[in-house]
Every structure is written in structure tokens, then in C-alpha cells.
Amino acid sequence: DAGVTQSPTHLIKTRGQQVTLRCSPKSGHDTVSWYQQALGQGPQFIFQYYEEEERQRGNFPDRFSGHQFPNYSSELNVNALLLGDSALYLCASSLALGESPLHFGNGTRLTVT
């Protein structure tokens, strides 16, 4: 039973560029949430997708956008990258809008130079 998978594992971009991160949820899960984790901090909620729609959003600018596909996989897009966007981006899946515990992927480490 595959858990949550994310790609790529590491990424280096320069300021101003755009990046797309991908996530496949755990088998049987239909809800995907994205979190940003800076070094030494707890994960910060970016947004949550269910039935291909953004259902909730944290305190992140519009440069952060996402998508969920019919197979429940999801993408996180960040435009106009800033140095402060350097972080570990975690995807988490669950059943039914987070009613079950979140299962996390291993994350994508994004470095913006």
C-alpha cells in the first residue's frame, strides 16, 4: 500500500522563477493538504484540496496556487519565487476533508538562491 509520494525530493531555483511540486495521496485518500515547513519550525498550512477544489487556505499570498486532479493527485505552484520561499514543502493526505489523521509525504526541499 503506497503512502504519500512527492516529487521531486530536492529542487534549486533562482529568485523570480516558478516551481511546480507534485503529490500523490495515500491509496484510498481523497483530500490533499499542503504545508510549508521552515527550518526549526512546525509545518504551516498553505491550502487544502477536496473534489478538485480549494476548500481552505492559510495565510499565504496568491503566488501560491494549486490544483487537484480527478485521480486525487495534486500540484503546488509557486510563482515569482523569493528567498524566503526556501523550505520543506509537505503534502499530506486524508479522508474526507481531514476527518482522519493526516499522512505526510517525505516532502520536497526547495532552495531559492
Next chain:
Amino acid sequence: GQNIDQPTEMTATEGAIVQINCTYQTSGFNGLFWYQQHAGEAPTFLSYNVLDGLEEKGRFSSFLSRSKGYSYLLLKELQMKDSASYLCAVRSFQKLVFGTGTRLLVSP
């Protein structure tokens, strides 16, 4: 507003017991979770409390008092592999709000 507080760092000795506290003030509450995160790895689910009281799961127990906005994670018979960050998270309107995490160092 959302505020979750936990100690930044704790140290303990192998075989001992350690209690990691978490206090929270959130708009909306639908359960409290504890996750373990080893350096460079994904957080893994440890425990969940939605009603007041103690939940026991092997060497790990978690307690919740909703009236006090307080939880703790109790780790018994500490092992070296328990060295990790422990994240307290509150489910608020179907999303998880995390604290900054407590880094636990277990020494021989």
C-alpha cells in the same frame, strides 16, 4: 487567532520518562494530534485526542484537557531512536494547525 505553544527543546536519558507539554488557543477545536518527525523525514502520526483524558498506545500516551487548552505527550522507557521533534497540532475547521515542535534529545 491561533496559538500553540510547546517547549523548544528537551533532553532526557535512555530508559527514563519524559513529558512534552502543549498549550493551545485556537478558533475552533476538533481534536489534538501528536506527530513525531525525525530530521529530514516526514512527520508520522503518534496519537489523537478529541475528548478529555488519557489515550495510551504502548510506550506513548497523550492527555487532553479541553477546558484548560492543554495536552501532553508522555514517552516511557525512552530509547535512542526517540530522539526527534514532536509536533503538537490542533484540528481547527478541518485543517491542522501546528506548534513549532519540541526537539527531544535522548542521551545514553
